[in-house]
Amino acid sequence: MKIVFSLVVIMLCTLNVVNAQDKAPETLPAIVPQAQELPQTIKPENEYYSDPYSSISQFDPAGLDEEEEVVERFSEFGRLLHIGFDVTAVQPTGPMFNIYTMGWMMGTRITYFLDWNLGFTFHANIGKSRMSFLNTNPATSSTVPTFTGTATLFDLGFGIQFYPNFNDISKSIAWLNPSLLLGFEAFVINDRLSDQNLEDLKTFNVSDPSHKVVAPALFMGMGIDIPLIRKTVYLGLDFTYHMTFFPSYNYRIKKTDPNFGDLNYSGKILTYGMSIIWNI
Numbered sequence: 001m002k003i004v005f006s007l008v009v010i011m012l013c014t015l016n017v018v019n020a021q022d023k024a025p026e027t028l029p030a031i032v033p034q035a036q037e038l039p040q041t042i043k044p045e046n047e048y049y050s051d052p053y054s055s056i057s058q059f060d061p062a063g064l065d066e067e068e069e070v071v072e073r074f075s076e077f078g079r080l081l082h083i084g085f086d087v088t089a090v091q092p093t094g095p096m097f098n099i100y101t102m103g104w105m106m107g108t109r110i111t112y113f114l115d116w117n118l119g120f121t122f123h124a125n126i127g128k129s130r131m132s133f134l135n136t137n138p139a140t141s142s143t144v145p146t147f148t149g150t151a152t153l154f155d156l157g158f159g160i161q162f163y164p165n166f167n168d169i170s171k172s173i174a175w176l177n178p179s180l181l182l183g184f185e186a187f188v189i190n191d192r193l194s195d196q197n198l199e200d201l202k203t204f205n206v207s208d209p210s211h212k213v214v215a216p217a218l219f220m221g222m223g224i225d226i227p228l229i230r231k232t233v234y235l236g237l238d239f240t241y242h243m244t245f246f247p248s249y250n251y252r253i254k255k256t257d258p259n260f261g262d263l264n265y266s267g268k269i270l271t272y273g274m275s276i277i278w279n280i
Helices: 002-022 064-079 094-098 195-204
Strands: 079-090 103-112 118-134 144-161 177-193 210-231 233-244 267-279
Touching: 002 144, 079 094, 079 118, 103 144, 118 177, 144 195, 144 210, 177 195, 210 267
Parallel strands: none
Antiparallel strands: 079 103, 079 267, 103 118, 118 144, 144 177, 177 210, 210 233, 233 267
């Protein structure tokens, strides 16, 4: 009986093991984390916006900053500051032509450019001329046939200088740069009689050896810059008309003086200049 009972127990245990293996395990419901929506990057309202990490070839050339391009071109091809050293021939005209001979002046001109073409200009010049006036009065021509002496010339002015660039600035500045000048100035003439003439004129109550007159003037002219060292040093040539407003007489000898006739000091001035210009 014990043997039979032991066999029954072994058979029951075996059946339990088989049933346990055949029974499917219960599965727990999977917990899947829900994806959170990340906030989207707000792009600027700019049609040229691009990913900063994208290839440079993806940038649209039309989207470049035009102002920045202009600044770069101005720095490379434009004018900023001109410093010139001038030598000028001075030619009096009108009645003044009968008193002062052709003279010369030298000085400087500085032009600061406000844009591609337009600049504010300042100039100062000083020079010399000779005074030689023929006395046409028969009563005194035998005593003082000719007034002779020297004259110091000085002018100081400011105005505008305009470069009409007919082509692209990078081309026109490289060769033959025409310009126009317009402005205001003060023109000074300080003449001095020769010692011999002064001794002779003392008989006629003329004892002041010097005469100084300052006149306002309007100047207008044209010039051309020829490059010597491209974009750096230029040779400048200019022609300027000075509309001076000198009085017709001076305090030394009056216009109506009976001893010397009609001495008219009025007139205009023409200048022909050559300069070396440094473009900064």
